[in-house]
Amino acid sequence: MEGNKMLTIKDLHAKVGDKEILKGINLNVKEGEIHAIMGPNGSGKSTLSSVLAGRDTFEVTEGEVIMDGKNLLELTPEERSWAGVFLGFQYPIEIPGVSNVNFMKSAVNEHRKQKGLEPLTSAQFLKLMREKMAIVGMDSSFSSRGVNVGFSGGEKKRNEIFQMAMLEPRLAILDETDSGLDVDALRIVATGVNNLKRPDNAFIVITHYQRLLDYIVPDVVHILYKGRIIKTAGKELALEVEQRGYDWLING
Amino acid sequence: MGELNYIYAPESPLTEQFRCRVPMKGTRQLFVVNGGVQGTRTPLSISLEKGQVMEEVLQVISVRTEGSPLEIAYKNNLHFGEGSQARIVLCSHTFTLDKFVTDEEVDITLDDRAVVDVVVMQNEHNEATHNTRFNITAGAGSVLKISFLTLHGGNIDNKVRVDINGEGANVDLSGLYLVDGKQMVSNSVEMNHNVPNCISSQLYKGVLDNDAVAKFSGIIYVKQDAQKIEAYQANHNLLLSERAKIHTEPQLEIYADDVKCSHGATIGRLDENELFYLRSRGVPMKEAKILQQMAFAYSVLEKISNAELRERMENLVEKRLRGEFSNCKDCSKNCC
Numbered sequence: 001m002e003g004n005k006m007l008t009i010k011d012l013h014a015k016v017g018d019k020e021i022l023k024g025i026n027l028n029v030k031e032g033e034i035h036a037i038m039g040p041n042g043s044g045k046s047t048l049s050s051v052l053a054g055r056d057t058f059e060v061t062e063g064e065v066i067m068d069g070k071n072l073l074e075l076t077p078e079e080r081s082w083a084g085v086f087l088g089f090q091y092p093i094e095i096p097g098v099s100n101v102n103f104m105k106s107a108v109n110e111h112r113k114q115k116g117l118e119p120l121t122s123a124q125f126l127k128l129m130r131e132k133m134a135i136v137g138m139d140s141s142f143s144s145r146g147v148n149v150g151f152s153g154g155e156k157k158r159n160e161i162f163q164m165a166m167l168e169p170r171l172a173i174l175d176e177t178d179s180g181l182d183v184d185a186l187r188i189v190a191t192g193v194n195n196l197k198r199p200d201n202a203f204i205v206i207t208h209y210q211r212l213l214d215y216i217v218p219d220v221v222h223i224l225y226k227g228r229i230i231k232t233a234g235k236e237l238a239l240e241v242e243q244r245g246y247d248w249l250i251n252g
Numbered sequence: 253m254g255e256l257n258y259i260y261a262p263e264s265p266l267t268e269q270f271r272c273r274v275p276m277k278g279t280r281q282l283f284v285v286n287g288g289v290q291g292t293r294t295p296l297s298i299s300l301e302k303g304q305v306m307e308e309v310l311q312v313i314s315v316r317t318e319g320s321p322l323e324i325a326y327k328n329n330l331h332f333g334e335g336s337q338a339r340i341v342l343c344s345h346t347f348t349l350d351k352f353v354t355d356e357e358v359d360i361t362l363d364d365r366a367v368v369d370v371v372v373m374q375n376e377h378n379e380a381t382h383n384t385r386f387n388i389t390a391g392a393g394s395v396l397k398i399s400f401l402t403l404h405g406g407n408i409d410n411k412v413r414v415d416i417n418g419e420g421a422n423v424d425l426s427g428l429y430l431v432d433g434k435q436m437v438s439n440s441v442e443m444n445h446n447v448p449n450c451i452s453s454q455l456y457k458g459v460l461d462n463d464a465v466a467k468f469s470g471i472i473y474v475k476q477d478a479q480k481i482e483a484y485q486a487n488h489n490l491l492l493s494e495r496a497k498i499h500t501e502p503q504l505e506i507y508a509d510d511v512k513c514s515h516g517a518t519i520g521r522l523d524e525n526e527l528f529y530l531r532s533r534g535v536p537m538k539e540a541k542i543l544q545q546m547a548f549a550y551s552v553l554e555k556i557s558n559a560e561l562r563e564r565m566e567n568l569v570e571k572r573l574r575g576e577f578s579n580c581k582d583c584s585k586n587c588c
């Protein structure tokens with residue numbers, strides 16, 4: 001069954017300073033799909049995800065990004081979040097002094113406000129938070145800690161998935177959420193993602209490893225190289241990359 | 253607090269116009285009107301006897317009112333006898349937009365092993381000038397903690413001189429100043445380590461917006477025979493506008509050789525990466541900036557030991573950062 005159109009990226013170019021990093025990206029994501037993006041270090045995978053989330057260090061010079069009929073590039077980062085975009089960061093930053101609970105309360109209630117819903121009461125919020133933390137196997141003691149402060153690499157990644165679970169995005173872009181995770185954490189995170197998958201949302205999973213894709217099975221795999229998608233195929237492409245590397249694609 | 257010869261006067265007309273939601277549970281209020289304690293008209297003078305423990309928090313609310321001389325000067329005295337214990341909140345407000353100038357001196361003396369906790373909260377109008385000199389002496393084994401919360405005011409100047417005169421004393425000073433518009437705030441600290449084996453620390457933080465100007469100058473002075481002391485000083489500033497100015501001058505003067513001292517100052521802006529992270533989760537820019545500023549202020553606010561007071565102060569600081577003080581000329585009457 002074909003899902004509805006969700007995200008359309010057309011000929012997207014972006015630069016930082018004078019350096020062009022994205023050199024014409026085309027990508028279509030439909031409801032219910034999981035896309036994987038792979039590619040050598042420095043190809044522009046994180047840049048693409050940052051541009052989609054609205055980071056202004058990158059300047060879009062050409063092309064368009066349409067999500068649910070809206071021009072995403074005209075929206076602020078928070079408006080994109082309200083529109084359902086979620087970026088799981090490759091390197092989640094630490095924010096000392098802002099507790100996880102205050103951060104998420106502010107985020108969740110702002111999302112509700114945008115939908116015309118009343119804010120959650122403290123009790124409702126804490127219940128929701130506990131439920132979602134359980135999904136990713138996070139201890140409740142993390143809620144009062146500063147955002148990512150002193151979290152181990154793996155804990156930071158779990159926190160990203162926890163935030164995703166709280167916000168239930170329409171389109172989640174997970175930038176190397178698997179890196180730094182031990183095998184058990186990887187399974188927990190992947191199970192979390194699979195639990196959150198619905199017919200009306202979609203995932204773009206950026207990874208270097210086939211391992212993650214054993215758990216989160218993609219419908220499509222793209223190879224990004226030097227700012228362009230040089231190959232798109234089914235899930236078997238990830239396996240092939242794992243075995244043969246990128247040379248045959250780059251030089252082929 | 254019968255022992256202190258002061259009474260709380262709830263029938264006072266002040267309480268009609270003044271909506272201080274403190275007293276909190278376990279707090280007793282005392283009004284000082286234009287420099288004189290209400291009912292006595294003399295400056296505040298408190299003396300705790302040896303071993304006396306004040307169970308209640310004493311909140312001293314100093315107000316400047318309409319019709320009083322614009323310039324006044326007075327001296328307060330807080331004396332804490334050997335082994336005594338007290339918690340004190342000193343609030344200052346101006347009730348009208350007059351150009352008040354208040355010159356205040358506060359002597360704080362801790363005899364040996366006294367334990368004293370002070371929160372100074374300053375919330376005055378933009379036309380007000382308030383200079384305070386705190387002369388502090390700390391005896392052996394005494395513990396003093398003071399937090400200065402300068403929330404609002406035209407020109408506020410806090411000078412603190414501490415003489416640590418007895419071994420084993422511990423003095424903790426902290427300050428949070430929030431300045432915007434054309435406001436000016438100045439904090440200076442002179443920390444004199446006169447004897448060995450003591451600890452002092454200073455943490456001052458400021459958030460500056462618009463054309464505000466703030467100054468911090470602090471000196472840690474360690475006498476030659478004040479060995480094995482620890483003294484720390486830090487001043488951190490967050491500039492929200494291009495025009496706001498901060499002058500900061502941390503200094504050390506050390507004549508002893510076996511000491512642990514550090515000092516430092518930073519001037520920064522809101523972190524763009526943090527801001528993006530918060531916004532990417534749907535927190536609007538304005539809210540995200542408030543979260544960041546509250547996070548910045550947190551390390552000073554968390555020094556307030558009384559949890560209820562701390563929560564009140566956090567709320568006030570947040571309101572202040574949201575700009576809720578500037579719309580209302582009666583702001584300082586509805587402060588807590």
Ligand SMILES: Nc1ncnc2c1ncn2[C@@H]1O[C@H](COP(=O)(O)OP(=O)(O)OP(=O)(O)O)[C@@H](O)[C@H]1O
Nearest residue numbers: 016019021039040041042043044045046047048057
């Ligand atoms: N702010 C920046 N300033 C300058 N160059 C940048 C900046 N951000 C990214 N780049 C460059 O853009 C290129 C693409 O980087 P990007 O992080 O998107 O790669 P990636 O595909 O995510 O790599 P990895 O697999 O290592 O995560 C790299 O050459 C990087 O150095």
Ligand SMILES: [Mg+2]
Nearest residue numbers: 045046047090
């Ligand atoms: Mg990357």
